[in-house]
Amino acid sequence: MSCTSEYASQLRARGFRMTSQRLAILHALRHAETHLSPREVYIQAKQELPGLTEPTVYRTLEFLAENGLARTSQTGNGHLRYQIAGNDHHHIVCRICGDEMEVDHALLERLYHKLESDSGYMRIDSHMTFFGVCPQCQ
Amino acid sequence: MSCTSEYASQLRARGFRMTSQRLAILHALRHAETHLSPREVYIQAKQELPGLTEPTVYRTLEFLAENGLARTSQTGNGHLRYQIAGNDHHHIVCRICGDEMEVDHALLERLYHKLESDSGYMRIDSHMTFFGVCPQCQ
DNA sequence: AAGGTTATTGCAAAAACTTGCAATAAGGTT
DNA sequence: AACCTTATTGCAAGTTTTTGCAATAACCTT
Ligand SMILES: [Mn+2]
Ligand SMILES: [Mn+2]
Ligand SMILES: [Zn+2]
Ligand SMILES: [Zn+2]
Numbered sequence: 001m002s003c004t005s006e007y008a009s010q011l012r013a014r015g016f017r018m019t020s021q022r023l024a025i026l027h028a029l030r031h032a033e034t035h036l037s038p039r040e041v042y043i044q045a046k047q048e049l050p051g052l053t054e055p056t057v058y059r060t061l062e063f064l065a066e067n068g069l070a071r072t073s074q075t076g077n078g079h080l081r082y083q084i085a086g087n088d089h090h091h092i093v094c095r096i097c098g099d100e101m102e103v104d105h106a107l108l109e110r111l112y113h114k115l116e117s118d119s120g121y122m123r124i125d126s127h128m129t130f131f132g133v134c135p136q137c138q
Numbered sequence: 139m140s141c142t143s144e145y146a147s148q149l150r151a152r153g154f155r156m157t158s159q160r161l162a163i164l165h166a167l168r169h170a171e172t173h174l175s176p177r178e179v180y181i182q183a184k185q186e187l188p189g190l191t192e193p194t195v196y197r198t199l200e201f202l203a204e205n206g207l208a209r210t211s212q213t214g215n216g217h218l219r220y221q222i223a224g225n226d227h228h229h230i231v232c233r234i235c236g237d238e239m240e241v242d243h244a245l246l247e248r249l250y251h252k253l254e255s256d257s258g259y260m261r262i263d264s265h266m267t268f269f270g271v272c273p274q275c276q
Numbered sequence: 277a278a279g280g281t282t283a284t285t286g287c288a289a290a291a292a293c294t295t296g297c298a299a300t301a302a303g304g305t306t
Numbered sequence: 307a308a309c310c311t312t313a314t315t316g317c318a319a320g321t322t323t324t325t326g327c328a329a330t331a332a333c334c335t336t
Pocket of ligand 3 (some may be wrong): 094095098133135137
C-alpha cells in the first residue's frame with residue numbers, strides 16, 4: 001500500500017527482490033497493531049494471496065527481520081512473533097496472566113550505551129521482552 | 139549427585155515429586171557449562187536413563203524452569219535452550235557470527251529497579267539475551 | 277519487448293515440538 | 307511392609323517449523 005515502493009527499492013538496493021508474497025506479508029504486519037504469530041500472518045496474508053504457503057511465510061518473516069523491515073519478539077514459551085519495524089520499544093509481560101505492557105526505549109537508553117561500551121558490541125537490537133509478575137498477580 | 143536431596147525436598151515442599159527422569163535431566167544440565175537444547179538434554183540424560191523419552195524432556199525442562207531450578211534462554215531463531223539455575227547473568231550474542239559473551243547482572247541492576255518502579259511489575263526474570271554485532275564483525 | 281540470470285517460491289518430506297490419555301510409580305498413610 | 311492417592315511418564319498421534327530441490331518469476335541487460 002503506502003510504503004510499498006519504499007520497501008521494494010530498499011530490498012533491490014541490497015540485491016533482493018520484491019515479490020507478491022513479501023508484499024502480502026508486509027501488509028498483514030502493517031495492519032496488525034500487535035505482534036503476530038507466523039500462523040496468524042499466514043491466515044491474513046493468504047486472504048490477499050491465496051497461493052501463499054506456510055514455508056514461505058516462515059522464510060519471509062525471517063528474511064524481513066534480518067533486513068530490518070520486521071522485528072521479532074519472544075513469547076514465554078519460546079515462540080517467535082513478528083511486528084512491522086517502527087519506533088523502538090520493548091515489552092514487559094506477566095508470566096502468570098500474560099498481561100503485556102509497552103516499555104519506552106528511553107528507559108533502556110543508558111543501559112544500551114553501557115552495554116555497548118562495556119562489551120564492544122554495537123547495534124544492539126532494541127526490541128526486548130522482559131518477563132515479570134504484574135501488579136494484579138502479585 | 140551433590141544437591142540431589144536439596145532439589146528433591148524443594149520439589150516435595152510444593153507438592154511435586156522427584157523422579158529418576160528429573161534427576162537425569164538435572165544432571166545433564168549441571169554437567170553442561172553452557173545452555174543446552176532440549177535435544178541435547180535428551181541425548182545426555184538418556185545415557186543415564188535409557189528409557190527416557192523426548193516428550194518427557196520437553197515437559198520436564200518447562201517444569202524445571204517454572205519452578206526455578208532451570209533457566210531458559212532464547213537463541214536467535216527463537217528456540218529455547220536451558221541452563222541450570224545459578225547466579226544471575228545475561229548474554230549478548232553476535233547476530234552475524236553467533237559469538238556469545240556473558241553480561242553481569244550488576245550492569246542491569248539500575249534498569250531493573252527503574253523497570254519495576256515504572257511498570258509495577260515485580261520479580262523480573264534476570265536472564266536476558268541481547269543481540270548485537272560483535273567487535274570482529276563490525 | 278524479449279531474453280537471461282538467479283533470488284524466491286511451492287511442494288513434499290523431514291524434524292522438532294505438543295497433546296491426550298491410559299499405565300506407572302513417588303511418597304504419604306495405615 | 308502393604309496400600310492409596312495422584313503426580314508423572316510413555317506411547318501414539320497431532321501440530322508446528324524446517325529443509326532440499328526443481329519450477330517459477332523478478333528484474334537487469336540487451
Ligand atoms: Mn513490539
Ligand atoms: Mn545463561
Ligand atoms: Zn499478571
Ligand atoms: Zn560476530
